[in-house]
Amino acid sequence: RTARHRGVLLLGEPNPQVQLFAAECGCPVVLVDILGVAGHPVVAIDNAGGIAQALRHLLELGHRDIGFAGMPDNPSLHERFLAYCGGMTEAGLAVRPEWRYGGTGHIRDVAEGVRPILGRKHRPTAFICAGDYYAIGVLEAARSLGLRTPQDLSVAGFDDVDAAALSTPPLTTVRVPKIQLGACAADLLLRGIAGDGVPEIWQHCEVRCRTELAVRASTAPLRKTKSP
Numbered sequence: 374r375t376a377r378h379r380g381v382l383l384l385g386e387p388n389p390q391v392q393l394f395a396a397e398c399g400c401p402v403v404l405v406d407i408l409g410v411a412g413h414p415v416v417a418i419d420n421a422g423g424i425a426q427a428l429r430h431l432l433e434l435g436h437r438d439i440g441f442a443g444m445p446d447n448p449s450l451h452e453r454f455l456a457y458c459g460g461m462t463e464a465g466l467a468v469r470p471e472w473r474y475g476g477t478g479h480i481r482d483v484a485e486g487v488r489p490i491l492g493r494k495h496r497p498t499a500f501i502c503a504g505d506y507y508a509i510g511v512l513e514a515a516r517s518l519g520l521r522t523p524q525d526l527s528v529a530g531f532d533d534v535d536a537a538a539l540s541t542p543p544l545t546t547v548r549v550p551k552i553q554l555g556a557c558a559a560d561l562l563l564r565g566i567a568g569d570g571v572p573e574i575w576q577h578c579e580v581r582c583r584t585e586l587a588v589r590a591s592t593a594p595l596r597k598t599k600s601p
Contacts, residue, residue, distance in 0.1 A: 380562045382555075383407065387448055401565035405558045408448035414565065414578040416558040420449055423547035423584035424456035427501050427529040430545070430586055432464060435595035436499040436527060440472035440490060442483060442511055443503025450503040453531060457501055472497050474507075483510020484517065491518055491526065498526065498595055505530035505537045508544055512591070523593035533587055542590035550582050557582060 380401040385391060387409045395402045395413050404415040431439055441457050443450045461468045471493075474486045483506070490496060491514055502508035508530030515526045522528055522542055530537055530546035537544040557580050565575050 378566055380566045382558050382562055401562060403558050403562040403565065405554065406449065408452070412576060414561055414575060414580075416554055416561060416580045416582065418449065418549055418554070419581040419583050420452035421456040421459075422581075423531060423549075423586075424453050424501065425460055426584065426586040427531070427545075427547055428457065428460040428464075430588065430592065431499045431501065431527060431529060434499075434527065434592060437466055437595075438472075438495075438497045438499070439466070440469070440474075440487075440497035440500045441502070442474040442487060442500055442507040444475055444477060453503045478504055478506045478510075480506055480510040480513060483507050484513040487511050487514040488517060491515055491520060499592070500526065500528045502528065502530045505532045505534045505544060505546055508546065508591070509536065509540050512540060512542075512544075522591055524596060527592040527595075529592055537587075538589065540591070545589045545592040546587050547584045548587045549584055553582050 381398055382403055382405055383395065384405045385407060387407050391407060392410050395410055402413050404410055404413050406417045407415060408417055439461065441454060443454055445451045445454050458468050472490055474483060474490065476482055476486045487510060500511045502511060508528050511528050512522055515522050520526050530544050533546045533548040537546045561578065561580065
């Protein structure tokens with residue numbers, strides 16, 4: 374409660390309350406993986422780089438028909454969707470709206486929303502998901518239709534939550550460096566409290582932490598279909 378040597382690391386979802394708190398807080402604030410709040414330093418995940426890793430992995434496995442699951446309302450998930458679109462376009466592949474699920478991330482909702490996509494005659498052979506719970510929902514949708522993962526459908530997630538390694542099959546996913554994320558945020562906050570550097574530069578600082586791909590059993594090479 375002293376006038377000096379205090380600050381706030383703020384984690385959560387971007388919403389008007391976060392914007393209001395950050396604007397009215399009387400001490401330095403660093404946002405941790407909260408995008409879309411202007412005027413404060415932020416330490417976030419390299420969403421574009423993570424999606425690029427997952428997409429490259431699927432392309433190397435021979436997949437070309439790749440769907441996407443993730444809600445665009447969240448700025449971080451929106452970045453992941455844009456990275457998917459950009460990567461597909463760069464690879465000369467079509468981004469098909471009918472192969473995209475953009476609803477909530479509740480596993481049951483994802484499964485219900487993805488089931489019609491996988492039930493079509495012409496369906497994706499792989500899915501990139503904006504989060505692991507989206508990916509687990511895709512796994513459930515495939516299972517309910519009798520599709521095998523990864524023989525019939527490869528699935529890649531994002532975040533590497535604890536459930537990812539315990540799913541059936543274990544999920545290939547983009548691993549987020551949580552320790553590095555926290556350490557960078559703490560370091561940035563301490564610099565702001567100490568007054569290092571130009572205040573205007575500190576306020577608009579943005580740090581992105583690199584990801585790595587954890588390859589597990591939910592992805593496999595595309596199966597060659599026999600000619601009639």
